[in-house]
Amino acid sequence: MPERFARARLRRGAVCAALALVLPLRALAQPMGLPSMGSAADAELPPALEQMLGDAIMEQGRRDPTYISDPDLDQYLTAMGRKLVAGAPGGGTHHITVFGVRDPQINAFTLPGGYIGVNSGLLVSAGNESELASVLAHEIGHVVQRHIARGMTQQSQNTGVIIASLVGALLAGLAGSGDLAVGVAAFGQAAAIDRQLGFSRQAEQEADRAGFEMLRKAGYDPRGMVQMFSMLMHASSLNEGKGGGAYTSTHPLSIQRMSDIQNRVSELPPVHHHDDPQFWYLRAKLRVLQAVSRQERDDALLQLRQETTQGSAVQRSAAWYGIAYGYWEAGSYAQAAEALGKSAQDPSVVPETAVLAARLANSQGQADEALRVARAGWQRWPHSQGVAVALVDVLRQARRDDEAIKFVEPCIRQWPKFAPLYRLRAQSQERLGQKVQARRSMAKYYELTGSLSTAVEQLRQARDLTTDFYVQSELDAQIRDLRQRLDTERHLLERFKKSN
Numbered sequence: 325m326p327e328r329f330a331r332a333r334l335r336r337g338a339v340c341a342a343l344a345l346v347l348p349l350r351a352l353a354q355p356m357g358l359p360s361m362g363s364a365a366d367a368e369l370p371p372a373l374e375q376m377l378g379d380a381i382m383e384q385g386r387r388d389p390t391y392i393s394d395p396d397l398d399q400y401l402t403a404m405g406r407k408l409v410a411g412a413p414g415g416g417t418h419h420i421t422v423f424g425v426r427d428p429q430i431n432a433f434t435l436p437g438g439y440i441g442v443n444s445g446l447l448v449s450a451g452n453e454s455e456l457a458s459v460l461a462h463e464i465g466h467v468v469q470r471h472i473a474r475g476m477t478q479q480s481q482n483t484g485v486i487i488a489s490l491v492g493a494l495l496a497g498l499a500g501s502g503d504l505a506v507g508v509a510a511f512g513q514a515a516a517i518d519r520q521l522g523f524s525r526q527a528e529q530e531a532d533r534a535g536f537e538m539l540r541k542a543g544y545d546p547r548g549m550v551q552m553f554s555m556l557m558h559a560s561s562l563n564e565g566k567g568g569g570a571y572t573s574t575h576p577l578s579i580q581r582m583s584d585i586q587n588r589v590s591e592l593p594p595v596h597h598h599d600d601p602q603f604w605y606l607r608a609k610l611r612v613l614q615a616v617s618r619q620e621r622d623d624a625l626l627q628l629r630q631e632t633t634q635g636s637a638v639q640r641s642a643a644w645y646g647i648a649y650g651y652w653e654a655g656s657y658a659q660a661a662e663a664l665g666k667s668a669q670d671p672s673v674v675p676e677t678a679v680l681a682a683r684l685a686n687s688q689g690q691a692d693e694a695l696r697v698a699r700a701g702w703q704r705w706p707h708s709q710g711v712a713v714a715l716v717d718v719l720r721q722a723r724r725d726d727e728a729i730k731f732v733e734p735c736i737r738q739w740p741k742f743a744p745l746y747r748l749r750a751q752s753q754e755r756l757g758q759k760v761q762a763r764r765s766m767a768k769y770y771e772l773t774g775s776l777s778t779a780v781e782q783l784r785q786a787r788d789l790t791t792d793f794y795v796q797s798e799l800d801a802q803i804r805d806l807r808q809r810l811d812t813e814r815h816l817l818e819r820f821k822k823s824n
């Protein structure tokens with residue numbers, strides 16, 4: 325078992341709030357020459373700058389091996405996050421993006437700019453959707469109260485120093501390669517950082533209060549928060565003495581917090597929340613996905629086998645789906661097909677099953693069947709990003725690039741900010757020899773994932789490849805626009821640096 329996982333297991337109690345910032349290593353290694361602690365800690369981050377820091381961190385984060393690139397999971401978690409934030413005190417105008425992290429530790433963390441990471445371990449341990457939503461609501465509480473921007477961590481002075489050095493690193497990145505993400509440390513550092521920067525007790529209570537209201541307004545069962553906290557307190561006390569005490573030091577989950585929530589719950593009438601079937605399917609998939617060794621995968625499959633005999637029909641089918649996913653990943657296609665067949669016994673099938681059926685047929689070399697399944701899936705779930713991506717993949721593997729490009733167009737209209745679509749389109753355009761269009765598609769992909777200078781580079785290449793005057797002037801305008809945005813970013817960073 326990799327060391328990271330061994331450590332994570334010991335620290336299973338650590339929840340929530342955790343990571344305030346991913347900081348550049350040099351902030352730890354070379355604290356000299358940084359702005360004085362006092363002044364940096366006093367400054368509140370302007371929202372535009374906070375967003376920029378978040379985008380830059382995410383640009384790195386998406387390349388980290390622990391980042392789970394799964395459109396269905398992203399869509400599900402982000403929809404839950406947006407549903408919650410709609411009930412935020414003072415109106416929910418905050419931009420929330422939620423993503424999954426491959427880590428069995430029960431945890432979630434907030435980054436600048438409304439990005440929230442949810443560990444696979446949190447989903448796997450949640451006993452129902454309301455429990456998952458309760459932790460997410462608490463994290464969103466930190467976002468809407470702007471706790472990072474206000475430096476409301478346990479060591480607010482360190483936060484100030486970290487932000488200041490991150491700003492310095494981003495400026496250096498802009499001056500050098502032209503990309504903000506240069507200088508942002510690897511995402512994997514997050515685990516180490518969250519020990520140092522938990523939120524303050526006051527911030528935790530504020531986030532609880534805001535989170536509780538959002539949870540209630542969105543129709544989840546607020547008892548989920550009590551259940552989740554009890555589990556975490558229990559896990560944390562079990563971990564004491566094993567090096568797991570970090571939980572209580574960085575995440576003050578106090579008796580006080582617990583009784584606050586219990587009091588609020590006791591005043592409410594009972595709520596019955598009907599869990600979305602997708603919750604169970606994604607939970608089953610993540611149980612397999614978070615396993616990093618053969619032994620862990622076998623354990624996960626064993627656990628899922630037990631679940632095929634317990635709970636509701638949806639839960640049992642979801643467990644079969646998880647087993648199918650595990651076998652497919654391991655290349656045992658016949659066993660995967662058998663398990664997937666059993667998962668279809670439940671009528672409330674979800675888009676995940678269509679995606680897996682299409683990928684499985686593809687892996688078995690059954691291109692026509694893969695296409696049939698993916699198309700049927702798209703007819704049934706025309707709002708599933710996972711099905712859309714699977715259908716494009718199947719089309720591309722069948723070398724039907726024209727069709728793939730045609731299919732992607734309306735998808736882009738439906739989700740103009742869903743970056744993977746642009747990359748898929750670029751790959752098909754490239755294969756068809758449409759070099760200018762391919763570069764323009766890639767430019768859009770880079771623009772949406774926070775690499776403005778790489779986007780400019782792609783547009784420049786496109787410009788060199790075309791002799792069409794009209795296209796050239798369009799490209800010039802796009803390049804000008806992106807350069808202006810880069811200038812604005814630099815200006816914002818410099819102003820913040822000077823004022824501190």
Ligand SMILES: [Zn+2]
Binds near residue numbers: 340
């Ligand atoms: Zn918190």
